[in-house]
Amino acid sequence: MLIIAVVVFSLSLVSARPSPFLGFGQTSSSASTTPLSQDTISATLLKPARFSQIAYCSTAAVKAWDCGAPCQSVPDIKVLLASGDNADIPDFYVAYDPSSQTLVIAHQGTDPENIQSIANDVALGLTPISSTEFPSAPSGVKVHKGFQETFLRTSSQITSLVSKSLTSQSPGPITNVLVTGHSLGAAIAVMDAIDIKTNILTGSLTGIKLDCVVFGLPRGGNQDWANFVDQTLGTSLSHTSNKNDPIPTLPPLFLSFQHPSGEIHITTSGDNVACPGQENKNCSDGNSVADDKLSDHDGPYFGVEMGSDACTA
Numbered sequence: 001m002l003i004i005a006v007v008v009f010s011l012s013l014v015s016a017r018p019s020p021f022l023g024f025g026q027t028s029s030s031a032s033t034t035p036l037s038q039d040t041i042s043a044t045l046l047k048p049a050r051f052s053q054i055a056y057c058s059t060a061a062v063k064a065w066d067c068g069a070p071c072q073s074v075p076d077i078k079v080l081l082a083s084g085d086n087a088d089i090p091d092f093y094v095a096y097d098p099s100s101q102t103l104v105i106a107h108q109g110t111d112p113e114n115i116q117s118i119a120n121d122v123a124l125g126l127t128p129i130s131s132t133e134f135p136s137a138p139s140g141v142k143v144h145k146g147f148q149e150t151f152l153r154t155s156s157q158i159t160s161l162v163s164k165s166l167t168s169q170s171p172g173p174i175t176n177v178l179v180t181g182h183s184l185g186a187a188i189a190v191m192d193a194i195d196i197k198t199n200i201l202t203g204s205l206t207g208i209k210l211d212c213v214v215f216g217l218p219r220g221g222n223q224d225w226a227n228f229v230d231q232t233l234g235t236s237l238s239h240t241s242n243k244n245d246p247i248p249t250l251p252p253l254f255l256s257f258q259h260p261s262g263e264i265h266i267t268t269s270g271d272n273v274a275c276p277g278q279e280n281k282n283c284s285d286g287n288s289v290a291d292d293k294l295s296d297h298d299g300p301y302f303g304v305e306m307g308s309d310a311c312t313a
Helices: 002-015 019-024 038-044 046-054 059-064 115-122 145-152 155-168 184-199 223-236 294-298
Strands: 078-083 092-097 102-107 126-128 142-144 176-182 209-215 237-242 263-266 272-275
Touching: 038 046, 046 102, 046 176, 046 209, 059 078, 059 092, 078 155, 092 155, 102 155, 102 184, 126 145, 142 145, 142 223, 145 184, 155 184, 176 184, 184 209, 184 223, 184 237, 209 223, 223 237
Parallel strands: 102 176, 176 209, 209 237, 237 263
Antiparallel strands: 078 092, 092 102, 126 142, 263 272
16 A cells, blocks of 8 residues: 555645646636436446445455445346456456346455555556557557556456357346446446447347446546547446545656546535546545545445455355
């Protein structure tokens, strides 16, 4: 945790510099936020938060769907795959939720006690997006080097299983795909969602609904990346930031990183608001470095705390 805190603190000091750093092409917004109803939160955000929490439990517990309260909060799930080494490959799982006919892909965030896991975050350079995985991406798209390398370690395994499950409609009828994750897992989930949307949900599968609902999302690429995400996922993407969590403000704008649209912000007073634009000054982009609170990164997100503390196995 100390290593992450030092990195976060150093980058936060830089990212807190004023608006001249927006001269690299980033767009910001001061548009008014819109309150979210509890009904909207319960219908669209709460269950994904629970699935993201479960990604922090051990793969053995996830395979058996026996991880205590987190697994009990979303019962009767059929697990198709649970894997990862909690290091180079953060733990992840693919499962089927028969109650909503949804195929779920969920990714764990960074393990602060594993140096290999931390290395996925601190490989900060922008690199061209993989033309193999994302053939439809415009030529100017660049992404976080560490995030893309982490994504590529699992992408073929995940897309193969997703494609097989959707084509065969097994282990049951599938009408929806949900991709979720927290922190590093959120960054991977966004790449997964674009991969699935552009490479799998075509032809006879275009009628399958895709949602990418993530939490504590760091910036994952340049302005062209943010635009590509917006154009590809549109309103199917939502990324929730919690109070004064510094992670959504990293990597900093001055390094040419940019968020896509779709932010939902939990304010310091506990209100839940939708934030128009790619970088809204009324939401996480308006946070002051003086108020940064790393503990906000784990939540709670609508009552759900991320991390393995709630897991019993």
